[in-house]
Amino acid sequence: YQELAAQCLAAGDHARARRLLQEAVQFAPNDPESLRLLTRLCWASGDVDAADRSATLLLALQPESIDGLCSRGACAEARHRLDEAERFFRSAVALAPHEPRPRIELHRLLLAAGRSDEAATVR
16 A cells, blocks of 8 residues: 555645555554654645644554654644643654754744744754
């Protein structure tokens, strides 16, 4: 499914790629890679609810998934739940202090909230 979904993405057929990944998750719900890809595809298509559901499932399988935590944080931010988003981003930073994505997400959130001193510390 993942290979077919990648081929569909390369061909520009995002809807079919998403359907394939949804089928992959349905038939193999314990496959974190399919969940990670589905989460990213849902987010990229602007479907915050589906991205959040997929990221929640990913975190149920891998509680320390940086992709899962950052995706849940992004979804919370999109819903204007900034405290929740910050908690997810900070959790990801704590788990992976050398990974750039969680720090970038947290930095951007803090800047958007007008907390430039805290953002400078994160940077």
